[in-house]
Amino acid sequence: MPEGHTIHRLAQDYTAAFARTAVHVTSPQGKFADSAALLDGTVLTTADAHGKHLFLGFGTAEHAADSPAWVHIHLGLFGKVAFGPAPAPPPTDTVRLRLVNDTAYVDLRGPTTCALITDPEKQAIHDRLGPDPLRPDADPEAAHRRISRSRTTVAALLMDQKVIAGVGNVYRAEVLFRHGIDPYRPGKDLTRAEWDAIWQDLTALMREGVRNNRIDTVRPEHTPEAMGRPPRVDDHGGEVYVYRRANQPCHLCGSPVRTADLAARNLFWCPTCQRR
DNA sequence: TCCTTATGTACAA
DNA sequence: TGTACCTAAGGAC
Numbered sequence: 115m116p117e118g119h120t121i122h123r124l125a126q127d128y129t130a131a132f133a134r135t136a137v138h139v140t141s142p143q144g145k146f147a148d149s150a151a152l153l154d155g156t157v158l159t160t161a162d163a164h165g166k167h168l169f170l171g172f173g174t175a176e177h178a179a180d181s182p183a184w185v186h187i188h189l190g191l192f193g194k195v196a197f198g199p200a201p202a203p204p205p206t207d208t209v210r211l212r213l214v215n216d217t218a219y220v221d222l223r224g225p226t227t228c229a230l231i232t233d234p235e236k237q238a239i240h241d242r243l244g245p246d247p248l249r250p251d252a253d254p255e256a257a258h259r260r261i262s263r264s265r266t267t268v269a270a271l272l273m274d275q276k277v278i279a280g281v282g283n284v285y286r287a288e289v290l291f292r293h294g295i296d297p298y299r300p301g302k303d304l305t306r307a308e309w310d311a312i313w314q315d316l317t318a319l320m321r322e323g324v325r326n327n328r329i330d331t332v333r334p335e336h337t338p339e340a341m342g343r344p345p346r347v348d349d350h351g352g353e354v355y356v357y358r359r360a361n362q363p364c365h366l367c368g369s370p371v372r373t374a375d376l377a378a379r380n381l382f383w384c385p386t387c388q389r390r
Numbered sequence: 391t392c393c394t395t396a397t398g399t400a401c402a403a
Numbered sequence: 404t405g406t407a408c409c410t411a412a413g414g415a416c
Contacts, residue, residue, distance in 0.1 A: 117397050166398075191398045192410045208410065224410040226399065275399085282397045329397075350397065357397085378404085379398085 116189040118280020119323030121168050122248045124195055125161040126324070128170060131197060131218040132158040137172075138214040142205035149230040150211065153183065158213070165246050165279025169236055184236045185211070190226025246279040247317040248324065254313040261301040261309060268304060269297035269376055281316065284350070284357045285323075287382045288331035289316055291355045296390045297376070297383050303390075328352040336365055356382040 137158050141150040153172050159182050160171040166189065171182030189195070202219035205212055211222040222228060231239075244260070245252035257278045261271050271277050272286045281289075289312055290297050295304070304312075323329050329352040337353070338345050348354050355365055360373035360382060369386040 120397075188399080189397095190409065191396060192408090193398090194410075210409090224408095226409060273398095284397050378406095380396095 116166060116191075116193060117282035117285055117320075117323070117329070118163070118165050118246060118248055119320045119329065120327070121166050121189070121280070122163045122320075122324045123327050124168055125163040127195075127197060128158070128161040128168075128213075128220065131220065132213055132215055133160065134158070135215045140205075140212045140214075142209040142212060143207060146211050146228050149185070152230065153185070156183075163246075164240055164249060165243050165275050166282070167239055167243070167279075181233050184231050184233070186227055186229050186231045186236065186239065187211075187222065187225055188227035190224070193225040194223050196221045196223075243275055243279040244277045247313065248280060248320050254310075257313070258306075258309050261304060262306075264301035266301055267298050267376070268295060268301050269381055271301045273377065273379065278316075280320065283379050284329050284352075284354065285316060285319065285331075287357045288329070288354050289319065291384060291388060292331060292333075294388055296385075296388045297381055299390055329354065331355060332365070341365070356384055358382065 134157065136155055137153075138155065139150045139153040141147040156172045158170060159173045162169040162171065168187040170185040170187065172185065173182055197218060197220045200214065200217050200219060202212065202214050205221065208223045209221045210225060210228050213220050245254055245257050260277050261268070264271060269286060269290065272281050272289070273283070292315060293308060293312055295308065319329075319331060329350070332353045332355060334340060346353070348358065350358065356371045359371045361370045363369065364371055364384040364387060367384065367386045369384055371382055372385050374381050
């Protein structure tokens, strides 16, 4: 689930269900119990997302609404969030954080991070993250500066959250395919026009991802219907060109999709459609 | 029932 | 580069 679009969607969903209401905060699993007790009964004031980091703002007695206490959440690879209507069912023993109000509940399971932090600590996280295509304050120039000076492969740079925040393994594979770029091309060999097109495309794709809560990257003219092929849905729930399609024929040219290990992640690309 | 895998990151060596 | 961490689903038996 969790690339940047998921996290921005969660910020919206937490806001819609809980903002401006007093919230019953618990940690059935226990790992967040002390902090949950501090927050219990306070008001959720806001939710913010930067890349794959989610921040829930609570206005406690010590922390007024203009300087909230923040719950910093990172889902990692396995983290999941589940919303439901009140009344909440008995929690399972893996629920790290549960919020409940009169109308809804939400459970967080398996996050790599769930911690109570201060405003300056939140700021420090923003400072070490690159621009996020989903944030209005994002500066694509900052990303371009790093990429245009780097001998690292563009595939690795796109996954580096200090360079650009929110892109994960799916958007990486798909945006490189959509722009016909070999994943092993060094960052400094990207043209300016190529980078501008990638940034713009990521902005559009990820916004659509937030809207639909899934990743779809196939252009309308390449859908199975448009190409006269049987309909399909890829494993992860969206429609893609190459992600997790190792050895299957490329939708455009028919070459087998290639896969390789890159920095402990699976990389997917079409060696014919994507050129150095 | 066991094994593998996963849209992620941090830290040690 | 390897490993640890966190959870759940799907497939092989």
